[in-house]
Amino acid sequence: MTTISAEQVAGTPTAPASTLDLAGVSRWYGNVVAVNDVSMSLGPGVTGLLGPNGAGKTTLLHMMAGFLAASRGAVSLDGRPTWRNPEVYRRLGLVSEREAVHSFLTAHEFVLASAKLHRLPDPAEAARRAIALVELEDAQDRRIGTYSKGMRQRARVAAALVHEPQVLLLDEPFNGMDPRQRLHMMELLHRLGDAGRTILFSSHILEEVEQVSGTVQVMVAGRLAASGDFRTIRRLMTNRPHVFAVHSTDDRALAVALMAEASVTGVELGRTGLTVRAGDYGAFTRVLPKIALAEGIRVRQLVPEDESLESVFSYLVEA
């Protein structure tokens, strides 16, 4: 694997860092609110934009990238609006989620065309550097139409990076990448962030964000649900009570026994079984079989009710 230093990534001379600001930004379509009163300020470093599908991440990214007007509020890059202002693209790069590339061009032609459209002083050299950055040299003379999904993604990243923007926005950049490509992309984002660039990438996968960025913005149902250091937010997520649906041969007796357990914070007896709230996921799942055995009760069903990412996120909203 080619190693590229932070200096190479940063390019010379180093441009001053950029800040992307959102002030009370909302966007609605008819009476559907996609983004609801979001304010944030993104500075140098890597920030993850985390949220379940449909949370409004893409809408937010499009507004940041000047591809959508905010219904209310303002989006600005270094104090200048991004909407109806093509000049922002001197300092901003976008890798959209939609996997659209000019498939009739080779990656080299594609990245070179981007460099020329940016009117860079040395487009050929800029294209070479961008292609090297995403490790696409070997395939650069093949038509993009023949590429795998991950390779197309890298070609698009190269095109977005060719003018060495201070701000790079990526919408679900890891989609369709194999583990090696994923790792490489994560390293690349790290290096760009370390070199003082403002990097924002969206993802609906917790682990992706965890590996790349220390700072996260969590969106749920169009709102900014949490914002800040990932570890703090992660702790909030793991500290939340876990909910299980339990069904057994004697629900009432099981409920009584469970209430004596320290890891259980609440039990609800319903017609279809028990709803058990546990503070500690591991302790509860270990102790339940023991209790059942001791009480002579057979557990017929044990289903964690809130394991989906959605519920993790919605817990954050309530927190």
Add this chain to the structure above:
Amino acid sequence: MSTVSWITVRGLFGRRRFLLLLPLPVVLVLLAVLSRSLGVDPGEWGPPVLVGLGLAVVLPVVALIVGTGVLGAEIDDGTVVHILTKPLPRWQIVLPKLAVAAGVTAVTVAVPLYVAGVLADSVRLGLSLAAASAVGALAYSALFVALSLLTRRPVLLGLVYVLIWEGLLGNFVSGTKVLSIQQYVISLADRMAPTGLLEAGVSVPMAAVMAALISVGFTVLAIDRLRSFSVAGETS
């Protein structure tokens, strides 16, 4: 050639719909050659072939395929974002694309019309048809490029304009001719080579002014619409 026009040309000729351009001009030339070689009176075959097929169908349909292809196809597949994320004033995107659309349409249509005009009457008629159709190519292209930015169904709307407005209403309601690019082209060609084969429905000054207005107006509209180009969000 600017990078925008280069990508546009590559995109246009790289897509399969480009092949749709070929049959119509070929049919036009074939019909003209056939009529001429069979010794049919040009007064009989001239109007239906030159106007009925050439100016009423080949020119607008080719312009529609090309005009909605230069920008509409990129909007459809999302590749337009790559060009839009560049610090280019939007006129530097619209004008090269319009130039490619008008140029490709003009060449595709002018050549068969020239051949048909020569066979029907004279080199002068051939040249005037070629020149007038080039003017028409520009006006139609401006209209169809703008339509690609105004609606998600530019081809359908373009067809409605060509077939219903120009084709059908033009025959019954004479007032619609004032807003018919086809009529401007006929009028301009007839002025350059008066033959009796073409029947002008609008005056020459009207044709010239309206063709210019439509070309400029829709170009300005397209540039403005591209400035506010929105990418549809996931929730829309």
